[in-house]
Amino acid sequence: MxxxxxxxxxxxxxxxxxxxxxxxxxxxxxxxGVSFEVPGGTVxxxxxxxxxxxxxxxxxxxxxxxxxxxxxxxxxxxxxxLRGRDLKQYRRSVQAVFQNPYLSLNPRMKVRDIIAExxxxxxxxxxxEIQKKVLELLALVGLPEAVANQHxxxxxxxxxQRVAIARALSIEPKLLLLxxxxxxxxxxxxxxxxxxxxxxxxxxxLTYVLVTHDLSVxxxxxxxxxVMYLGKIMEIGxxxxxxxxxxxxxxxxxxxxxxxxxxxxxxxxxxxxxxxEPPSPANPPSGCRLSxxxxxxxxxxxxxxxxxxKLSETHYVRCIxx
Amino acid sequence: xxxxxxxxxxxxxxxYYTAEGVVKALRNVSLExxxxDSxxxxxxxxxxxxxxxxxxxxxxxxxAVVVSGSILxxxxxxxxxxxxxxxxxxxxxxxxxxxxxxxxxxxxxxxGEHLTDVLRYHFGLSRQEALGKAAELLKMVRLPDPSRILxxxxxxxxGGMLQRAAIAAALxxxxxxxxxxxxTTMLDVVTQxxxxxxxxxxxxxxxxxxxxxxxNLGIASEVCNKTVVMYAGVVxxxxxTEDVILNPLHPYTAKLVKAVxxxxxxxxxxxxxxxxLPDLRNPPMGCPFADRCExxxxxxxxxxxxxxxxxxTRRVACVLYGE
Numbered sequence: 001m002x003x004x005x006x007x008x009x010x011x012x013x014x015x016x017x018x019x020x021x022x023x024x025x026x027x028x029x030x031x032x033g034v035s036f037e038v039p040g041g042t043v044x045x046x047x048x049x050x051x052x053x054x055x056x057x058x059x060x061x062x063x064x065x066x067x068x069x070x071x072x073x074x075x076x077x078x079x080x081x082l083r084g085r086d087l088k089q090y091r092r093s094v095q096a097v098f099q100n101p102y103l104s105l106n107p108r109m110k111v112r113d114i115i116a117e118x119x120x121x122x123x124x125x126x127x128x129e130i131q132k133k134v135l136e137l138l139a140l141v142g143l144p145e146a147v148a149n150q151h152x153x154x155x156x157x158x159x160x161q162r163v164a165i166a167r168a169l170s171i172e173p174k175l176l177l178l179x180x181x182x183x184x185x186x187x188x189x190x191x192x193x194x195x196x197x198x199x200x201x202x203x204x205x206l207t208y209v210l211v212t213h214d215l216s217v218x219x220x221x222x223x224x225x226x227v228m229y230l231g232k233i234m235e236i237g238x239x240x241x242x243x244x245x246x247x248x249x250x251x252x253x254x255x256x257x258x259x260x261x262x263x264x265x266x267x268x269x270x271x272x273x274x275x276x277e278p279p280s281p282a283n284p285p286s287g288c289r290l291s292x293x294x295x296x297x298x299x300x301x302x303x304x305x306x307x308x309x310k311l312s313e314t315h316y317v318r319c320i321x322x
Numbered sequence: 323x324x325x326x327x328x329x330x331x332x333x334x335x336x337x338y339y340t341a342e343g344v345v346k347a348l349r350n351v352s353l354e355x356x357x358x359d360s361x362x363x364x365x366x367x368x369x370x371x372x373x374x375x376x377x378x379x380x381x382x383x384x385x386a387v388v389v390s391g392s393i394l395x396x397x398x399x400x401x402x403x404x405x406x407x408x409x410x411x412x413x414x415x416x417x418x419x420x421x422x423x424x425x426x427x428x429x430x431x432x433x434g435e436h437l438t439d440v441l442r443y444h445f446g447l448s449r450q451e452a453l454g455k456a457a458e459l460l461k462m463v464r465l466p467d468p469s470r471i472l473x474x475x476x477x478x479x480x481g482g483m484l485q486r487a488a489i490a491a492a493l494x495x496x497x498x499x500x501x502x503x504x505x506t507t508m509l510d511v512v513t514q515x516x517x518x519x520x521x522x523x524x525x526x527x528x529x530x531x532x533x534x535x536x537x538n539l540g541i542a543s544e545v546c547n548k549t550v551v552m553y554a555g556v557v558x559x560x561x562x563t564e565d566v567i568l569n570p571l572h573p574y575t576a577k578l579v580k581a582v583x584x585x586x587x588x589x590x591x592x593x594x595x596x597x598x599l600p601d602l603r604n605p606p607m608g609c610p611f612a613d614r615c616e617x618x619x620x621x622x623x624x625x626x627x628x629x630x631x632x633x634x635t636r637r638v639a640c641v642l643y644g645e
Contacts, residue, residue, distance in 0.1 A: 049510035049511070049512065049513075050510055156598060186366040186367050186537065187366065187537060187538075187539075187578065187581050187582050188366060188577065188578060188581045188594055188595040189594070190581070191581035191582075191583075191592040191593065191594035191595075192594040194583070194592060195591065195592060195594060213510060213511065214511075214583075215511070215585045216582070216583040216584055216585040217583055219583065219584075219585050219587075219588070220583040220592065240588070243585065243586075243588075253512060254511060254512065255585065256515075257511040257512045257514065257515035258511055258540065258585050259514070259515070259518065259538060259540030259541045259543065259544045259545075260540040260543065260544070260584055260585065260586060261539040261540050261542075261543040261567045261568070261579065261582065261584070262543060262586075263564055263568060271515075273515065273516070273519070274512050276466075277480050277482055277483070277513060
């Protein structure tokens with residue numbers, strides 16, 4: 001199966017500048033050698049805490065950030081080299097939905113114009129055709145036509161996020177990047193949006209890359225998961241492999257940290273508590289990035305950076321214990 | 323475990339006066355908290371859960387008006403106290419922490435200055451004494467290297483460290499009740515687990531009574547022995563946490579439980595709650611959930627809300643129960 005999106009050894013360092021002349025004194029290693037493939041028609045989740053680099057990966061795919069090194073391939077073509085018309089064509093195929101719809105939608109524009117904007121830029125449809133398409137899109141995301149004449153601030157969070165989805169889908173992209181699409185929403189609304197996204201994926205044969213800190217959302221939505229920590233993928237595999245047979249201590253810690261509605265009697269599987277907080281990506285620890293917090297760390301972990309170890313065709317782990 | 327009634331909120335009704343009209347944030351809310359309890363108030367945006375917390379902490383904003391009701395703390399009605407008397411309870415007996423610890427602290431002052439301020443105000447300590455005490459408090463909330471943190475400004479600490487410092491400040495006057503309003507919502511899961519562990523062990527060690535306000539059913543399940551579920555300004559259900567979450571009585575609670583994805587279970591379709599919250603400027607006569615409830619009849623929309631007791635420990639505001 002040919003992957004729709006392929007990220008190969010992606011690196012993104014942000015320079016830290018100091019002083020009057022902006023002397024570079026160091027680098028924030030936001031993404032440090034990340035590789036994965038997303039087969040067409042699947043949902044790929046990037047999971048991690050703040051500072052893990054998951055959103056930077058997304059920005060590189062969107063070409064909002066230029067990678068320091070590494071390659072991104074979409075449909076076999078090198079995304080990082082696209083220019084001019086090819087880049088515009090690529091932007092049409094890859095759209096994004098962000099966390100907070102009140103920030104990603106212009107509050108002064110009517111919903112109608114928000115959804116129409118990509119159509120005006122990317123197609124030569126007539127105004128009449130565009131207006132018809134806007135109403136179709138509203139129906140597609142389950143909004144009444146009356147919403148078309150409202151402004152984003154007058155919408156509820158769930159409605160506003162539906163508008164953001166309609167805008168992203170207006171030009172019929174193949175790949176949708178979802179950056180924490182439900183983190184700003186109430187739980188009952190979150191379920192609506194997640195279900196809507198899954199329905200749309202089937203209906204329109206879409207592929208998703210989902211960035212989330214919420215493992216329960218990742219489990220509900222995704223076919224594959226990559227667990228990131230300080231700019232590196234610590235474990236990657238099919239969603240079931242990650243949840244049923246997690247191997248990396250960091251994955252185990254994440255899983256055992258999720259508070260879950262459950263009976264008092266079946267208290268969590270052995271809880272793995274990581275002490276302290278993630279170090280700064282400007283100054284990651286030597287050796288394994290988790291070595292200063294990992295309960296199983298040995299001297300070797302502090303020295304040698306482990307590579308990804310293959311456990312199955314799809315399941316890889318970055319840990320010397322495996 | 324519990325050592326007698328500590329707090330009793332009866333028929334509390336709170337309105338906010340806003341430019342858009344009068345918002346009826348709480349309507350006849352009643353609940354009881356025993357000493358040593360950990361009570362969870364669950365609700366979504368607009369449920370009134372934060373207003374309830376602020377009311378108990380005597381910290382309602384200026385545009386809020388308590389229309390009726392009482393908050394009895396150790397038998398004293400906090401709402402009837404003159405301001406000078408209320409100061410003896412506010413912060414001192416009943417303390418509160420919030421979702422975003424960065425807004426708790428003044429960015430221009432160090433953590434040490436904040437903590438010593440609180441200690442000197444409440445205990446009349448000298449600066450030196452207060453500094454020593456502040457370092458102890460930081461140790462109590464498991465912050466490493468207290469002397470460094472005392473000299474740090476809020477922006478120099480991470481979210482998790484700041485929330486620990488906020489807990490230290492809230493606990494400085496040795497309150498009996500700690501109200502925590504979404505204390506981990508802005509934090510990462512691993513840090514969240516650390517903070518929840520900390521709150522739970524502080525509750526035991528300091529004999530605190532904890533009121534935890536959250537939208538997260540998982541947090542309720544792991545931390546609290548009792549749970550109150552709120553919707554559109556009213557309490558819809560109350561009982562032991564395990565019963566409420568595993569065997570919800572009110573249709574709203576039942577729907578909420580089914581809308582939450584669970585990491586330890588494989589995909590079964592999530593159900594969601596159609597419709598939206600009623601307009602709280604003009605809340606419906608009867609059950610506020612009626613318009614979104616599949617069991618609703620005309621009776622639900624007209625009959626005033628009535629609580630039915632189920633067993634000895636549970637209470638639910640739904641016509642499906644009782645008679």
